[in-house]
Amino acid sequence: MCQNLFLLNLANNNLIGFISPQVTGPSFSLVVLDLSGNQFIGVLPMEIGILKNLEYLNISENMLFGKIPTSLGSCVKLEFLDIRRNLFQGIIPPSLGSLRDLQELDLSNNNLSGQIPNFLEHFVYLKFLNLSHNHFENEVFYRAHDFKALVYEFxxxxxxxxxxxxxxxxxxxxxxxxxxxxxxxxxxxxxxxxxxxxxxxxxxxxxxxxxxxxxxxxxxxxxxxxxxxxxxxxxxxxxx
Structure with a gap:
């Protein structure tokens, strides 16, 4: 079952249907997973949290909906997370506060709501943040000396x-x-x-x-x- 597979890139195809839990299951040791630019529907499987070595996750530009799974916070090695241009709803789960190695985070163009979490201020490696085109109730102010591009609502x-x-x-x-x-x-x-x-x-x-x-x-x-x-x-x- 390709147990040594560390990179899976299926970006920019016409793939449809659901993201199978097998893709994110324990049979793989994925470091890079790119499913962007397809037509996937449904939810992001909770099994995503099994990918403990995942550093790069891009599922942008699909039609995924539901909540961001709390299990994503178990992917503590993530440095790049892009879920923009989907239909995700609900809050940014507190479990994402575990992703302290994040350098680039894009949650834009979804239907996310609630408060922008304060834990973002403690992501010392974060260089790129985009939360635009959602329905958040507050602003985010990320304080870092080398942060050059930040999205503020107001x-x-x-x-x-x-x-x-x-x-x-x-x-x-x-x-x-x-x-x-x-x-x-x-x-x-x-x-x-x-x-x-x-x-x-x-x-x-x-x-x-x-x-x-x-x-x-x-x-x-x-x-x-x-x-x-x-x-x-x-x-x-x-x-x-």
Whole structure:
């Protein structure tokens, strides 16, 4: 039963039906599992937690639904987890707090809800996080010195589009502040450049944003630019 199989890549085919528990069962010692870009339906089998050596899991762009299995938290060696563009519901299970080695996490474009867990702040290796296009009730603020690309639902100063092309507001006492000096613009451009350089050249798996525009450049209370909304982003798995 291919007991020494450590990599299974079935990405970007027209595979349909359910993900068999046998794929994630104890017969394999998988390190890499890529089932992305197919038409799988149903739930992600609880047996996924048996894959103790799994470091890379990509099941994005399918039609999987139900809850994220709590057993996924047993895959403590995971460094890359991508479940974007599915139909997963419910909360981010607390068991995922065990995945302390995660470097890239994409849960975008699902139907997830509830609170964004605080344990994300303790993922010291996390370099890429995308939680956009869900129904979360709160914001996430991940504090790391080398984190260059983070998705925030809201920021105090909105996005760059609102500053470049402000919409007149009635009785807005702060309207006069919605002007960017040349230095502000230069600094924001540098922030965006640094974020893209990090995504392209310093992530373990290079990332292409694919939707960079002023409305996706978010500004914090100090007008520092943050690249947001990774719903169309793509990972370059065969980068040379």
């Amino acid at each position: 920021m105090e100063n909105g996005n760059l589009e609102e500053w470049l092309h402000p919409t007149p507001r009635v009785d807005d006492a702060h309207e006069e502040k919605r002007n960017l000096s040349l230095l502000n613009r230069l600094n924001i451009a540098i922030d965006v450049t640094n974020a893209l350089d990090y995504l392209h050249n310093h992530c373990q798996t290079p990332v292409v944003h694919c939707d960079l525009k002023p409305s996706n450049v978010l500004l914090d209370d100090e007008l520092i630019g943050h690249v947001g909304d990774f719903g169309l982003a793509r990972f370059l798995l065969n980068n040379t």
